[in-house]
Amino acid sequence: MAGFLSLDDVDTEELHGIVERSVDVLAREGRLEQKLSGKVLGIYFAKTSTRTRTAFTSAALRLGASVIPYGPGDLQLNTGESLHDTGRMFGAMLDGLVMRTAGPLEEMRLVARSGGLPVVNAMAAQEHPTQGVCDAATMLRHFGQVDGLSVLYVGEGNNTAAALGKILSTYRGVTVVFATPKGYGLDAALLGSLEEKGAASASRFIETHDLDSAEIAADVVYTTRWQTTGTAKPSADWREDFRPFHVDDEVMARWPDAVFMHDLPAHRGDEVKGSVLDGDRSIAWEQARMKYGSAVAILEWIYRDSR
Numbered sequence: 007m008a009g010f011l012s013l014d015d016v017d018t019e020e021l022h023g024i025v026e027r028s029v030d031v032l033a034r035e036g037r038l039e040q041k042l043s044g045k046v047l048g049i050y051f052a053k054t055s056t057r058t059r060t061a062f063t064s065a066a067l068r069l070g071a072s073v074i075p076y077g078p079g080d081l082q083l084n085t086g087e088s089l090h091d092t093g094r095m096f097g098a099m100l101d102g103l104v105m106r107t108a109g110p111l112e113e114m115r116l117v118a119r120s121g122g123l124p125v126v127n128a129m130a131a132q133e134h135p136t137q138g139v140c141d142a143a144t145m146l147r148h149f150g151q152v153d154g155l156s157v158l159y160v161g162e163g164n165n166t167a168a169a170l171g172k173i174l175s176t177y178r179g180v181t182v183v184f185a186t187p188k189g190y191g192l193d194a195a196l197l198g199s200l201e202e203k204g205a206a207s208a209s210r211f212i213e214t215h216d217l218d219s220a221e222i223a224a225d226v227v228y229t230t231r232w233q234t235t236g237t238a239k240p241s242a243d244w245r246e247d248f249r250p251f252h253v254d255d256e257v258m259a260r261w262p263d264a265v266f267m268h269d270l271p272a273h274r275g276d277e278v279k280g281s282v283l284d285g286d287r288s289i290a291w292e293q294a295r296m297k298y299g300s301a302v303a304i305l306e307w308i309y310r311d312s313r
């Protein structure tokens with residue numbers, strides 16, 4: 007059974023169905039159909055998490071599954087057991103795993119392969135696919151469509167940026183400008199593949215290192231914290247490199263029709279000014295709530311054929 011490791015693995019139509027279902031979950035009240043009844047999921051977070059871990063745990067429980075949570079110090083991985091053997095054990099005793107690391111996506115593929123169980127990538131170094139679903143669903147809910155939207159992304163070209171680019175590249179007529187600090191940009195191969203995909207769907211993906219000269223009629227200004235999980239900044243004065251990538255009221259005034267989004271956690275005063283994050287144009291808190299809707303939609307999709 008396929009898990010949810012990368013947005014690249016999922017058929018576009020199915021992906022859009024997951025995005026639509028995420029919106030639907032938040033719109034409905036009442037008990038969810040117990041589609042995961044009798045299932046046991048492992049929730050293994052090697053890195054900190056507030057939203058994603060809570061969203062998937064809550065979603066799994068509300069869908070009728072039981073969960074076993076593992077923190078960073080819990081597994082024999084810490085005493086030298088291999089990922090391969092760990093995956094085998096998970097596969098022998100669990101029906102699925104939700105996993106966050108700051109390591110390569112290949113680690114999760116290895117666990118999925120050796121265990122023969124579906125694994126959800128709740129964030130790896132290259133990609134944060136469940137965030138991408140959440141972000142597209144938040145845009146769909148707010149604007150009524152994702153096709154044709156223009157998004158200005160401000161900040162490091164990290165796992166969140168990669169997922170945002172990938173999911174938006176499955177829609178038509180979108181424009182995404184990534185304004186990233188020099189030395190902290192998008193992976194060149196990823197940008198190349200986004201450009202290529204965009205050419206076939208009337209979309210544009212552009213990277214600039216100069217926010218002041220970014221040209222886009224943005225519907226959304228999106229930012230992310232300066233310190234990406236599990237990464238080290240090579241220079242001591244990295245804050246100087248990031249300082250121009252601060253979304254304040256002046257930045258928002260340049261795009262008077264745009265809403266503000268943030269994957270959170272926020273560091274007010276660094277990447278965003280409090281008045282923007284907490285202001286009228288911010289949909290970041292609706293976006294955070296959508297993590298739950300998207301977790302339900304992703305789990306339902308993974309177990310769609312099981313009984």
Ligand SMILES: NC(=O)NCCC[C@H](N)C(=O)O
Nearest residue numbers: 058166233234235269270271
């Ligand atoms: N919404 C989230 O999952 N937030 C957690 C941190 C995401 C951020 N891209 C990071 O790597 O630190």
